[in-house]
Amino acid sequence: MLRVFGGIFLGFLAMNVIVFAGLTAVYLAMGTDRAFEPESYSPSVLWLVCHFVVAILAAVAGGYVTKWVGRKREAIVGLVLIVLLFSGVTIAAELFAEKPDPGQRTGDVSNIDAMDNAKTPLWVSLLLPVIGAGGAVVGGRLRKTPPI
Numbered sequence: 001m002l003r004v005f006g007g008i009f010l011g012f013l014a015m016n017v018i019v020f021a022g023l024t025a026v027y028l029a030m031g032t033d034r035a036f037e038p039e040s041y042s043p044s045v046l047w048l049v050c051h052f053v054v055a056i057l058a059a060v061a062g063g064y065v066t067k068w069v070g071r072k073r074e075a076i077v078g079l080v081l082i083v084l085l086f087s088g089v090t091i092a093a094e095l096f097a098e099k100p101d102p103g104q105r106t107g108d109v110s111n112i113d114a115m116d117n118a119k120t121p122l123w124v125s126l127l128l129p130v131i132g133a134g135g136a137v138v139g140g141r142l143r144k145t146p147p148i
Helices: 002-030 045-070 073-096 111-117 122-142
Strands: none
Touching: 002 045, 002 073, 002 111, 002 122, 045 073, 045 122, 073 122
16 A cells, blocks of 8 residues: 555656656746747747646656556556646636736746746646646556566
C-alpha cells in the first residue's frame, strides 16, 4: 500500500514540476508579446497550444511515474482522483476569487507577473483536468507492470 501512495505522490510531483518548468521555459522562449494578445493579459492562441502540449506531456509522465512506482492500477486511479480534486479546487478559486484588474499590459512582464495577471479563459481551466486525468491514464498504460 505504501508503494501505491508513493507512486501517487511522485507522479503528482512529476506532473507539477514538468508543468512549472515547461511553461516557464516556453514563456521565456516565447516572450511576453507572443504569449499574450496585444496590450492584454489574455493568452495568445500560440500560448494556449503550448500550454496544452506541456500539460499532455506532464500528465502522461505523471501517469508513467505513478505506475512505475505504485505498480498497481489503484495508483493510477488515485492519481486521477488527486488531479480532479486539485483541479476542482483551483477552478473554484478562480471563479470566486476577486482579483484586481491589472489593467492594460505594457511592455515585457516577468514570469511571476504573467502568472499572477493572466486571464485564462474558463474553458481552458475546465479542459485541463480532463487532459490531466486522461494523460495520467495513458501514461499508466504505457508502463508495463513487471511480474512480482
